[in-house]
Amino acid sequence: MQYGAFVISLDFELLWGVRDNRTIADYGANILGVREVIPALLDLFAERNIACTWATVGLLFFATNTAMRAALPARKPRYANARISSYHYLDEVGTDEEHDPYYFGLSLIKRILDHPAQEIGTHTFSHFYCLEEGGDIAAFRADLEAARTVAGRLGIKLSSIVFPRNQVAHLSVCRELGLRAFRGNERVWFHRARTCRWHGRYSRQPLSASGWKQCRVGAPAPAADHLGHGNGGPSPKAFSFMVAPAQFRRRFTGQLGVSARHPRLLPRLA
Numbered sequence: 519m520q521y522g523a524f525v526i527s528l529d530f531e532l533l534w535g536v537r538d539n540r541t542i543a544d545y546g547a548n549i550l551g552v553r554e555v556i557p558a559l560l561d562l563f564a565e566r567n568i569a570c571t572w573a574t575v576g577l578l579f580f581a582t583n584t585a586m587r588a589a590l591p592a593r594k595p596r597y598a599n600a601r602i603s604s605y606h607y608l609d610e611v612g613t614d615e616e617h618d619p620y621y622f623g624l625s626l627i628k629r630i631l632d633h634p635a636q637e638i639g640t641h642t643f644s645h646f647y648c649l650e651e652g653g654d655i656a657a658f659r660a661d662l663e664a665a666r667t668v669a670g671r672l673g674i675k676l677s678s679i680v681f682p683r684n685q686v687a688h689l690s691v692c693r694e695l696g697l698r699a700f701r702g703n704e705r706v707w708f709h710r711a712r713t714c715r716w717h718g719r720y721s722r723q724p725l726s727a728s729g730w731k732q733c734r735v736g737a738p739a740p741a742a743d744h745l746g747h748g749n750g751g752p753s754p755k756a757f758s759f760m761v762a763p764a765q766f767r768r769r770f771t772g773q774l775g776v777s778a779r780h781p782r783l784l785p786r787l788a
């Protein structure tokens with residue numbers, strides 16, 4: 519691609535996206551607001567001929583609690599912090615969308631599909647955290663397979679992903695399951711791996727250069743090319759080096775160039 523493209527991708531998650539931090543009591547009104555905003559946005563997009571990718575949590579694809587429970591992946595993430603798992607909150611999910619507008623979104627998904635130039639992508643099935651301890655690749659594969667299956671029931675072939683909390687990882691699995699595009703991150707410190715390799719441990723391997731390249735978009739998508747990477751976006755290096763906490767602070771305040779002082783912290787990419 520020779521030219522840049524302005525791309526719109528929106529995360530569609532309702533309460534699943536924030537349940538670890540919020541409750542219906544303190545955030546429910548905002549979630550209900552989504553149900554007004556989406557139709558309004560769709561009208562605006564149609565009027566102005568704007569394409570958009572809706573990165574949708576797979577758990578929103580159901581009409582009933584029974585259907586949801588029947589479609590959960592057998593292999594679930596075993597996060598060290600159980601409270602970040604969507605499955606931790608299954609017991610508070612209502613019977614269906616009519617009775618529980620916070621956890622069900624099928625009617626909204628169908629509404630999106632009724633509008634031109636809108637793409638349904640995935641925000642993983644369960645709002646999966648790839649970089650959290652326990653967000654391993656086997657669980658991620660099972661999660662994405664569940665997302666793909668439930669989307670397939672509506673005739674949707676998923677080809678784009680937005681990683682929850684921007685925790686970009688496991689790109690080989692994405693590629694394996696037919697995804698062609700993901701939303702990249704800006705080159706800013708808070709999107710880099712969080713734990714310090716220098717001080718002994720980190721939760722995830724950095725992305726490999728080959729994984730990155732192979733996950734680049736290869737064909738036009740209906741909504742957009744929707745990539746923050748590959749075509750002028752951040753390089754793989756942006757995601758792959760580990761910065762010690764002290765350096766983090768110095769870097770953030772612009773006092774120290776990490777690469778100049780600590781070359782061993784630079785990415786180990788071929």
Ligand SMILES: [Zn+2]
Binds near residue numbers: 531535641645682683
């Ligand atoms: Zn999210």
